[in-house]
Amino acid sequence: MRIIAAALSGVLAISMAACGGGGGAKNESQAEHSDKTANANAQCQNKVKKPNAEKVTVWAWYPAIQKVVDDYNENHDDIQVCWTNAGQGSPEYTKFNNAIKAKSGGPDIIQLEYEAMPQFVAGAQKHLVDLSKYGMNDHKQEYTEGAWKSVSMGGGNSVYGVPVDLGPFVMYVRQDIFDKYHVKVPTTWKEFEQAGKDLKAAGFDGFLSDWAPNGTAVNPALFAQAGEKVYEYSSKTPDKVGIKLDTPGVQKVLEYWQNLVKEGLVDTTDANTTDWNNNMISGKYAAYVQASWLTGYIKGLDNSSSGNFRIYKAPVWDDSTPQVNQGGSAWAVTDQAKDTKAAASVAHDLFDSDTAQHIGVTDGALFPSWKKQLASDAFKNMQEPFLGNQKPNEVTIPVANAWKGDEFLPFQTYAYDEQTKSFSAIVKKGNDCKETLKTLETKLNNYAKQQGFTTE
Incomplete structure (x- = not known):
C-alpha cells in the first residue's frame, strides 16, 4: 500500500x-x-x-x-x-x-x-x-x-x-553514492552513523538521511526495533489503552537521531513535500529507512534516479533487534x-x-x-x-514473515499529532528528551481518560 x-x-x-x-x-x-x-x-x-x-x-x-x-x-x-x-x-x-x-x-x-x-x-x-x-x-x-x-x-x-x-521496514540506499565514495553499506545503527561520517569525510555534500518531522508511523516502527511497544490496545479490553513513551528504548532512539542532526549528518525536511521529493531523487539523501512500499512512491516522482536505489535490511541495534513493519x-x-x-x-x-x-x-x-x-x-x-x-x-x-504485529490507539490521530510536536522538539530543536517524553505521555494519558478510557 x-x-x-x-x-x-x-x-x-x-x-x-x-x-x-x-x-x-x-x-x-x-x-x-x-x-x-x-x-x-x-x-x-x-x-x-x-x-x-x-x-x-x-x-x-x-x-x-x-x-x-x-x-x-x-x-x-x-x-x-x-x-x-x-x-x-x-x-x-x-x-x-x-x-x-x-x-x-x-x-x-x-x-x-x-x-x-x-x-x-x-x-x-x-x-x-x-x-x-x-x-x-x-x-x-x-x-x-x-x-x-x-x-x-x-x-x-x-x-x-x-x-x-x-509494509516491511527496510533501508533504501543510493548505491551509486555509496559506490562512488567507497563507503560500506551499514547493517547496524552504529555503522549507519559511521557511514554518514565517512561519506562526509570523502566529500559527499548531501546528507546521510532525513528524519522527517511529519513521519508519524515511522517512529513507532523505530521504537519497535528497540523493543518498545509504545501504544497498546486490544479488542479484548476495549475500554483500556496503554501509552508507554517515557521509556529507555524510546529515549535511546530519539537521542540517536537528535545526535545525527546535531552532527549535520541528517536533514529534517518534512516527507513528501516538494523539497523532500527533490532531495530524494537528486541524491541529496544517501539512505532512507522506510517501508518497502516507498519504491512505488519514489519511482513515481522522476525516473531519472531509476537504477540508483537498492533495498537492504534496516539497520539493527544488535542481534536481538526484531523485524518490524510500517x-x-x-x-x-x-x-x-x-x-x-x-x-x-x-x-x-x-x-x-x-x-x-x-x-x-x-x-x-x-x-x-x-x-x-x-x-x-x-x-x-x-x-x-x-x-x-x-x-x-x-x-x-x-521481514514480513518475522513481524509479530503492532497495536494502535482508538485515537491514533490525536496521538500522532502530539507526538509530532514533541519528537520534533527533541530531534530538531534539541529539547531534553526524557522531560519531553514524560510530558507527552502524561498528556496522552490525560486525553485517554477524558475520552472515557482507563490507562495502564
Missing part, C-alpha cells in the same frame, strides 16, 4: 459518538442485516457485469482495485461488487465518520489502514463487524502473524478485518452492511484467487499479507527495474 507515513495524521479527530470509551465499549451487540436488494440502485465506479445479481458496496483506493473487482464479478453470478474510491486514507475516514453520525451512507466493506481500525471498534457501538461470527478464524493460517494480530487487535478471537497488504491495510465489514453475511464473504474472497493476488502484487505493487504469495518462487524472484533489477523480495519476505 503506497500510503506515506504521515497520511493518517490528516484524519479528523474521532467524534465521541464514534469512539467514546468507558463502560459502553463493552457493548458488542450488533444487528445482522440480510437485505439482498437494498443496494440494487447503488452507484458504482465499475461497470457491474451481472446487473441482476445482489450488489455489495466497497470503498477502496488500492492500486489496480478495479481489475480485482472486475475479476471477482466475472467469476461470480450471485454477488457483484460495486466499487467506489471514496478518497485515499483520511478523506475516506472522514466520509465514514460522517456516515456513522448520519447512521446511513456508509459502504458494506471499507478499506482501512491497520492503524485506523481501532477508532471504529472502540465505543458504545462498534462500527466494524466481528468477522469471527462468519468463520474468519478458519482462515487465520492464510496470513502472516503480524497481519492477523493487526486485524484481531491483540490476537483474540474477534477479527475486524481481512488483511491485504503490509503500514498496511485490510478489508473491514461495516455495521451499515445491507447483507452482513454476503459482505463478510466478499471481504475474504475478493483477493482470494490467484488471479486477484497476482493483480494486486504486479499491477497494484502491494506487498501481500498472504503466506501463499510470500512462499512462491514467482514473488520471491520478481525483479524491480527501478532498483537496478534487484530482487527486493529476497530482503522483504523474511
